[in-house]
Amino acid sequence: MEIAWFKKIRKPKQPVEHKRIQVPEGLWVKCNGCKEIIYKKEVLRNANVCPKCNYHFRISARERLSALFDDARYQEVDTDIYSVDPLKFRDLKPYKDRLREYREKTGLNDAIINARGAIGGHQVMMSVMEYGFMGGSMGSAVGEKVTRSVERALDERIPLVVISCSGGARMQEGALSLMQMAKISAALGKLHEAGVPYISILTDPTTGGVTASFAMLGDINIAEPKALIGFAGPRVIEQTIREKLPDEFQRSEFLVEKGMLDFIVERREMRGVLIRCLNFMYNTEALAAAAPSAATAPASTAGSGTAPGAAASGSGSVASAPPGRTREPLPFPTPIAARAKITPSPEVS
Numbered sequence: 001m002e003i004a005w006f007k008k009i010r011k012p013k014q015p016v017e018h019k020r021i022q023v024p025e026g027l028w029v030k031c032n033g034c035k036e037i038i039y040k041k042e043v044l045r046n047a048n049v050c051p052k053c054n055y056h057f058r059i060s061a062r063e064r065l066s067a068l069f070d071d072a073r074y075q076e077v078d079t080d081i082y083s084v085d086p087l088k089f090r091d092l093k094p095y096k097d098r099l100r101e102y103r104e105k106t107g108l109n110d111a112i113i114n115a116r117g118a119i120g121g122h123q124v125m126m127s128v129m130e131y132g133f134m135g136g137s138m139g140s141a142v143g144e145k146v147t148r149s150v151e152r153a154l155d156e157r158i159p160l161v162v163i164s165c166s167g168g169a170r171m172q173e174g175a176l177s178l179m180q181m182a183k184i185s186a187a188l189g190k191l192h193e194a195g196v197p198y199i200s201i202l203t204d205p206t207t208g209g210v211t212a213s214f215a216m217l218g219d220i221n222i223a224e225p226k227a228l229i230g231f232a233g234p235r236v237i238e239q240t241i242r243e244k245l246p247d248e249f250q251r252s253e254f255l256v257e258k259g260m261l262d263f264i265v266e267r268r269e270m271r272g273v274l275i276r277c278l279n280f281m282y283n284t285e286a287l288a289a290a291a292p293s294a295a296t297a298p299a300s301t302a303g304s305g306t307a308p309g310a311a312a313s314g315s316g317s318v319a320s321a322p323p324g325r326t327r328e329p330l331p332f333p334t335p336i337a338a339r340a341k342i343t344p345s346p347e348v349s
Contacts (some may be wrong), residue, residue: 005259006090008046016098017074019227020122024033026040027040028040028041029043029057031050031052031053031055031224032055032057033050033053033054033055034050034052034053034055036050036052036053038050038051038052041173043057044123046268047067047267047268048063048267049266049267049268052299054225054249054266054269055226056203056204056225056226056266058165058199058203058204060132061108061112061113061128061129061130061163061165062132063115064128064163065113065115065117065126065128065185067205067267067270067271068119068126068161068274069115069117069118069119069122069124069126070117070118070119072149073117073118074115074116074117074126075115075116075117075193076114076115076118077114077115077148078112078114078145078148078149079109080109080142081104081109081110081144081145082099082103082109083099083110083139083140083141083142083170083173084096084112085099085172085211086140086173086176087109087172087173087174087176089172089173089174091118091172092206095172098134098172102132102133102134105132105133106130106132106133108130108133109141110133110139110141110142110145111129111130111131111133111134111135111136111137111138111139111142111166112127112128112129112130112141112142112145112146113127113130114126114127114145114148114149114152115126115127115128116152116158117132117148119161119271119272119274119275119278120275120278120279121227122158122159122275122278122279123156123158124146124158124159124160124161124278125153125156125158125160125161126149126160126161126162126163127145127146127149127151127160127161127162127163128162128163128165129142129163129164129166129210130165131165131166131167131205134170135166135167136164136165136166136167136210137167137168137169137170137171137177138166138168138169138170138177138180138208138210139169139170139173139176139177139180139208140176140177140179140180142170142180143177143179143181143183143184143347144180146162146180146184146214147180147183147187149162150184150187150188150189150190150191150198152189153191153192153196153198154187154194157196157201158196159196159197159198159278159281159282160196160197160199161198161199161200161201161274162198162199162200162201162214162218163203164200164201164202164203164206164210164214164215165203165204165205166205166206166207166210166215167205167207167208168207168208168209168210168211169181169208169209169210171274178209180209180213181209181212181213181214182213182271184213184214185213185214186216188214188217191338192219193336194290195290197219197220197277197278197281197282198217198218198219198280199218199219199220199222199224199274199277199278200214200215200216200221200222200224201215201219201222201224201270202215202221202222202224202227202229202252202261203223203224203227204224204226205227205228205229206227207228207229207230207231207232207233208231211230211231212231213227215229215270216260219259219281220277220281221261221262222256222260222261222262222263222264222265222270222273223252223256223264223265224252224264224266224267224270225252225253225264225266226248226251226252226253227251227252228250228251228339229250229251229260229261230250232251234249247296252264279327297309317345330334
């Protein structure tokens with residue numbers, strides 16, 4: 001029998017059961033700015049802003065409403081307006097199927113929410129765009145809701161705040177979506193003539209037809225830090241002009257330097273800045289004195305089932321007419337060709 005004096009006989013290792021540690025999903029989030037992995041609750045406590053690099057994460061329209069209104073209380077209006085499919089548009093899937101999919105996903109009828117509430121004690125009309133609904137694109141329903149928001153602010157003589165977060169006009173509705181740019185701009189012109197304040201807040205991203213219309217027409221234009229703001233994308237511009245664009249091109253800091261924005265406000269300070277702006281701009285006594293009396297105000301059309309202009313804009317059926325007044329048609333100038341054919345009538349002595 002051989003004795004193992006210098007050998008150590010090892011017993012075979014028993015197999016160890018590998019237990020996977022189950023980490024709950026959603027505890028961590030990756031920052032798109034500094035690429036760090038951050039504890040999600042820490043980001044939420046910081047108003048959805050990265051505590052390391054100050055990157056502003058995108059948030060939903062309802063989160064913005066709750067963060068800005070007093071006690072997070074507001075009344076949502078114009079909830080019965082929605083887009084239809086007037087062009088029977090189809091790309092990878094029919095447009096009506098896309099609409100149904102995003103309505104189920106977001107719980108909204110379209111890419112915007114209209115709400116009335118108080119900010120710092122001031123009654124305010126607010127429209128907030130939802131990027132999660134087809135990239136916040138502006139279709140006929142979005143244009144109609146923004147226009148109604150402007151008209152409500154005009155009728156009630158209360159300030160208007162619009163928060164933009166959009167990729168531009170919605171291609172699935174063709175020229176109908178482009179017509180909303182002129183419609184909203186005309187309504188904002190009347191708001192400006194009445195002296196009612198309009199504050200525009202631009203967030204990441206605000207591009208296309210939204211930038212080219214109401215987003216840049218505010219009495220005060222405010223943006224969040226490093227927000228992408230522009231019309232065409234930087235790659236398209238570089239290919240067109242064949243030049244290298246400067247760093248931070250189309251970012252909010254670049255636009256402030258060029259005079260297209262008034263100032264940049266971090267999300268945590270946005271509510272306080274809005275209150276200071278409203279205190280400065282909103283003179284209730286002057287607006288009440290300038291408001292037309294009830295005797296001279298035009299009577300609203302009663303019993304109408306659809307909103308004026310709803311058929312032209314492609315909006316769905318609406319239960320009630322716009323508040324306070326009917327929408328007046330815009331005067332169009334006489335074309336130059338037609339002017340040349342007009343001969344002056346002879347004077348009668």
